[in-house]
Amino acid sequence: MSxxxxxxxxxxxxxxxxxxxxxxxxxxxxxxxEFVRELxxxxxxxxxxxxxxVVAGVLSREPGRGTYVADLPAASQPLEIRNVAADIQSRxxxxxxxxxRLESTAAPPDVASHFGTGAPQQLFHSVILHLENDRPLExxxxxxxxxxxxxxxxxxxxxxxxxxxxxxxxPLERVEHVVRAIGAEPTxxxxxxxxxxxxxxxxxxxxxxxxxxxxxxxxxxxxxxFELRGVYDV
Numbered sequence: 001m002s003x004x005x006x007x008x009x010x011x012x013x014x015x016x017x018x019x020x021x022x023x024x025x026x027x028x029x030x031x032x033x034e035f036v037r038e039l040x041x042x043x044x045x046x047x048x049x050x051x052x053x054v055v056a057g058v059l060s061r062e063p064g065r066g067t068y069v070a071d072l073p074a075a076s077q078p079l080e081i082r083n084v085a086a087d088i089q090s091r092x093x094x095x096x097x098x099x100x101r102l103e104s105t106a107a108p109p110d111v112a113s114h115f116g117t118g119a120p121q122q123l124f125h126s127v128i129l130h131l132e133n134d135r136p137l138e139x140x141x142x143x144x145x146x147x148x149x150x151x152x153x154x155x156x157x158x159x160x161x162x163x164x165x166x167x168x169x170x171p172l173e174r175v176e177h178v179v180r181a182i183g184a185e186p187t188x189x190x191x192x193x194x195x196x197x198x199x200x201x202x203x204x205x206x207x208x209x210x211x212x213x214x215x216x217x218x219x220x221x222x223x224x225x226f227e228l229r230g231v232y233d234v
Contacts, residue, residue, distance in 0.1 A: 006041050010049035013039060015058065018069055026133060027069045029059065063195060083163045084140070088132045096134060099157045100191065101127040104146070111143050114206045114216040120145065124152045126162060129191050136192045142217040148209050162217075170209035178204040184220055192222045199223035 017023040030038060035046040050067060053059040060070040088095040107115070107123045115123070124144040130137050142162050144152045148170045155165050184192070184200040192200070203219040 006045045007049040007052070010035065010039060010041060010046055011053055014049070014053060018058065023069050025069050026135070029067050029069060031066065062193065083161055083167075084130045084138055085161050085164075088130075088137070091132075093133045096131045097158055097161065098129040098131065099126065100129055100139075101125065102153050102157070104153060107143055111216055114143075115145060115213040119213065120147060122146065124149070126152070126157065128157055128162065130161075137221065139188050139191045139220040140217060141220070142215055144215045145213055148212055148214040162215075166207070166209075166215060170207075170214045172207055172209060172214075173211070174208040176206045181223065188220050192220065194222050 014023075014029065023029060032043050032046045032050070035041070035050075036043050039046075050059060050061075054061055054067075057070055059067050061067050085095040085097070103125050104122050105125050106121060107119070107125070111123070112119055124146050126140070126142050126144070128140040128142070130140060140162065144162075144166070146152065149166055151169070152162075152165065155162075180202055182200050182202050183197050184202075186196055188200060189196050189198060192198075194200075201221045201223050203217075203221075205215075205217045205219065207214045207216075
């Protein structure tokens with residue numbers, strides 16, 4: 001029987017510490033140099049082991065920061081309107097929101113089309129970065145009809161979410177979702193803290209309230225940190 005390859009021994013070393021709870025999700029693991037010193041193997045061996053564990057979803061690499069134990073991917077029900085803060089808190093994690101942009105501006109044609117021919121000349125626009133345990137989870141790029149939510153730009157979105165505010169002032173009548181995988185633009189990659197061109201899961205959501213288009217949102221998620229999950233009786 002052939003001996004176990006050295007890189008498999010390194011992988012076993014990592015997974016055993018994760019199983020035992022010594023290294024918990026989000027914990028930073030040893031650097032390649034530390035692995036070499038701890039286990040007495042070559043850097044090439046360590047690199048292969050870590051690379052395979054990243055591909056398997058056991059570890060995650062963040063350029064310039066290090067290698068971490070991968071967390072369970074955030075999951076959302078695709079056909080429900082869920083509050084991202086409540087979703088994060090339901091997993092026992094901490095939600096934090098960073099407003100990136102709040103403005104009243106003319107919408108580009110691809111956005112204006114979601115509000116119909118009678119849309120106001122100016123729409124409210126917000127970009128919010130949502131973090132889970134201080135790790136970027138979602139970039140929420142939202143356009144809002146000021147007729148439906150006139151106080152939108154005065155809300156403190158560091159303490160409440162756009163979803164919470166809109167649900168309180170604009171009861172939903174209709175929702176349309178489009179879900180697809182994309183290669184995000186550099187600004188989105190930067191906010192999510194992922195390498196340029198990484199896969200991103202995009203949910204486009206258009207809502208109506210009181211007979212009017214209320215909002216159009218593009219919700220961007222790092223593909224490796226988010227999944228859609230649903231169970232339906234048929």
